[in-house]
Amino acid sequence: MRHHAHSTRSQLGRRIITGALGAVLAGSMASALGAGYPDKPIRIVVPWPAGGLVDLPARLLADKLQAELGATVIVENKLGAGGTIGADTVAKAPADGYTLMVTTSAIAINQAVGLPQPFNLRQDFQPVAPLAYAPLILVTHPTLGPQSLADLIARARARPGQLNYASAGNGTPGHLAGEWLKSREKLDILHIAYKGGPPAMTDQIGGRVDFHFANAAVALPQIMAGKITALAVASDRRMPQLPQVPTMAEAGEPGFNTDQWIGLLAPRQTPAAVIERLNEATSKALGDPQVREAMTRSGITAADPASVAQFDAVVGADLDKWTSIVRTAHIKVE
Numbered sequence: 001m002r003h004h005a006h007s008t009r010s011q012l013g014r015r016i017i018t019g020a021l022g023a024v025l026a027g028s029m030a031s032a033l034g035a036g037y038p039d040k041p042i043r044i045v046v047p048w049p050a051g052g053l054v055d056l057p058a059r060l061l062a063d064k065l066q067a068e069l070g071a072t073v074i075v076e077n078k079l080g081a082g083g084t085i086g087a088d089t090v091a092k093a094p095a096d097g098y099t100l101m102v103t104t105s106a107i108a109i110n111q112a113v114g115l116p117q118p119f120n121l122r123q124d125f126q127p128v129a130p131l132a133y134a135p136l137i138l139v140t141h142p143t144l145g146p147q148s149l150a151d152l153i154a155r156a157r158a159r160p161g162q163l164n165y166a167s168a169g170n171g172t173p174g175h176l177a178g179e180w181l182k183s184r185e186k187l188d189i190l191h192i193a194y195k196g197g198p199p200a201m202t203d204q205i206g207g208r209v210d211f212h213f214a215n216a217a218v219a220l221p222q223i224m225a226g227k228i229t230a231l232a233v234a235s236d237r238r239m240p241q242l243p244q245v246p247t248m249a250e251a252g253e254p255g256f257n258t259d260q261w262i263g264l265l266a267p268r269q270t271p272a273a274v275i276e277r278l279n280e281a282t283s284k285a286l287g288d289p290q291v292r293e294a295m296t297r298s299g300i301t302a303a304d305p306a307s308v309a310q311f312d313a314v315v316g317a318d319l320d321k322w323t324s325i326v327r328t329a330h331i332k333v334e
Helices: 002-036 055-069 081-091 106-112 149-158 173-185 197-205 216-224 272-286 289-297 308-328
Strands: 042-046 073-077 099-104 125-134 136-140 164-167 190-193 211-215 229-233 260-267
Touching: 042 055, 042 081, 055 073, 055 099, 055 125, 055 272, 055 289, 081 099, 081 106, 081 125, 081 260, 099 106, 099 125, 106 173, 106 308, 125 272, 125 308, 136 149, 136 173, 136 216, 149 173, 149 229, 164 173, 164 197, 173 190, 173 211, 173 308, 197 211, 197 216, 211 216, 216 229, 260 272, 260 308, 272 289, 272 308
Parallel strands: 042 073, 042 099, 164 190, 164 211
Antiparallel strands: 099 260, 125 260, 136 211, 136 229
């Protein structure tokens, strides 16, 4: 009996030692991967068009990573299915730090509204670092009349079923923002979905739509030119480019924040040491005044450097927020 107990303790001891040794070896391998990384070109997939909202910060980051990491960094625009095709490429890529993605919180919105995606944001991707934040701006045509959010809501109530709002497409941030406002204020307004932000803006300038939550990068030049009127910024702070325009909260809608994050993601099983290396390099890039100024000029706000854990929390909270909005506002995307 004593021999059996001794044998059991010996086996248990061997398992503990083996497990501990395995953990040490795994940690050593991760450290080694981080130390030798990178030793070949890095590809950053952007699931959105060249020259657009996401492309600019991706290319600014690529230039800085190339200098910081001493490796070639290539940006590849891989379009299709509202960002799904490019994201799926990254989700299924080897988790070695050589295939990355710069995308927006549209990936969280798509999951929140239940659009079919061959991946899961939280299970298949590892957030690395934020790059920028892009607010939506509530805009209208100067001839419509409303000079404030309160005026617009009053007009919508006085003319039920007659006002419409545009969006860059079903399931886009602008669509959800419009439905959120509609739900909060119990408005009877019509949604018109366009195939992208520019055509929606063209009809806004032409006075063929009443209002919409427009991407800041698309809206700013038209606001500055006086072709459209900005009523509010759907962010928790005013935009430096539009200091006179109130936030949605200041205009009477507390908690109405639809800031999109733009960030760097990697396949989920990428070694922690590689993720940390990329996070550090990205933080250095965000500290460059020229990078921050270039983002400001394009209508987005450079993110403050954040740890991997901090950005992971932002992505998780964003998914939870949009899932809750979709549920409470009864938003359906056909």
